[in-house]
Amino acid sequence: MNHPSPLSTARASWEQRYQHNPRPWTGQANAILARWVQPLTPGSALDLGCSEGNSAVWMAQQGRQVTGVDISATALDRAAQHAADAGVSTRTRFEQHDLEQSFPAGQVDLVYALYLQSPVAFPRDIVLRQAADAVAIGGLLLVIEHASAPSWVKDSEVQSPSAQKALDTIGQDLDQWETVFAGTPERQVTETSSPDGQVGTIKDNIIALRRLKS
Ligand SMILES: C[S@@+](CC[C@H](N)C(=O)[O-])C[C@H]1O[C@@H](n2cnc3c(N)ncnc32)[C@H](O)[C@@H]1O
16 A cells, blocks of 8 residues: 655645635735845845745836746646736746755855745755755845744643754854745734734744855
8 A cells, every 4th residue: 555755645735725715816025025025126036835926926017037936736737827917927837846855956145945845744954954055156045934822822822933943053154055034023914803803923033144155
């Protein structure tokens, strides 16, 4: 009897999510991502775990050449359609990768991973190291991840990685990088509220590293 590998389980799990739950199209980048990216000179970008393309399309509209990567073919098809609808197909490219198995070739000015987290097997350390390798000299690696459950969730079982752990993972090469920011700020949750309608807080890890040399 064949047993599926954890990674084929990951692909099936995300595929099923997207097939059954299309996300509402916002056409907007995540607000934290936008705050970090807006001051940068537009160049090439790589969106790891691009989902249905909200951020990638927004990046392209800002003049960037963006490659969006995801494990789910359904999410990528929708991303490509959104890019076409927004008139930015020539500045976007969407590639299916299971990031443990394969990674887009080359280096770009901005590599970002926005909530690239998964309830099923996810090779965070491997992906972080490859993400760092994909940043060109002078470019930025930006990792934004959930670091806590919303404050109204008591006894959360979510094991949140620390920002320092991400730095340790990229670790051996840190002399080649300027740490622009590595921390875990708290913010008000605006996208949802507690079951009794209260606004809570949530923490994000934000890691921004600039490559100084190869
Ligand atoms: C929590 S969602 C975040 C999506 C998007 N970046 C955002 O912030 O809305 C995680 C995304 O990572 C993708 N993903 C999960 N595991 C992956 C893997 N091993 N390789 C590539 N993409 C993966 C999922 O399909 C999903 O689109």
